[in-house]
Amino acid sequence: MNEAALQKPDYEKALRDAGVRITRPRRVILGILSEGGDHPDAMEIFHRAVKIDPAISLSTVYRTMKLLEGIGAIHRHAFEGGPSRFEPAGDDHHDHLIDMDTGDVIEFHSSKIEELQDEIARSLGYEIVHHRLELYGRKRKKRL
Template identity: 80%
Template sequence: MTRTAIQKPDYEAELRKAGVRITRPRRIIVGILTDTEDHPDALEIFRRAVAIDSSISLSTVYRTMKLLEGLGAIHRHAFEGGPSRFEQAGGDHHDHLIDIETGDVIEFKSDRIEQLQNEIARSLGYDIVHHRLELYGRKCKVK
């Protein structure tokens, strides 16, 4: 089982291609998204943006996230018990393990899990066209 590697996206190019103007607040927001390796929610993105420029509004963050999601540049995840969180789209398929105590989201890839899912779908007469696996857990206590 491996953790997935993240390739840096070019969100500004995606927005320009869609004819969206790149304002200073948007540039800051996409810079935060480009540099992040976690799965922040909109409020966390807002906190990081305001630390750079206090004039950025939460609504600007929401609008920018909605634009990027609509362009297919980011994915929105609604992990159980929390606000929607975001990650870059594209790249290799991966699954998520969510730490229920810290909220940390760990990306991983398992060929065994993928093979088992395909076997199950085939045995039921289906081909998988899309799936999302989310595991919820807490760190094992060492004795």
């Protein structure tokens, strides 16, 4: 990803700017999101959070994620066959490959795919405004 994608989002500032009070549980959740480089679901965030503060509730995680999504600070993805996962909202466009065996989400960018999508849309008389590409696969077995 580009350098902008490597910058950690300032979720606390985004919530403060939206007029939301930053409680200790929210601060823990925001720290987990800022440090993570993955696409956690609410339960994963909750498990990480209670290791830091056992008083954090799952409902606090859900409310915080809903707030962040509402102000556009995160994107929620409902990948097939699993719970909603979250990632920072950013300017860098990328697509996802979901490992069907492990649930891992791999981000990738392909200029060939982007060009082909634009070509298809143009040929049909459209301009792409937004799109989301999700590929689902399994690791290939190595041949001996």
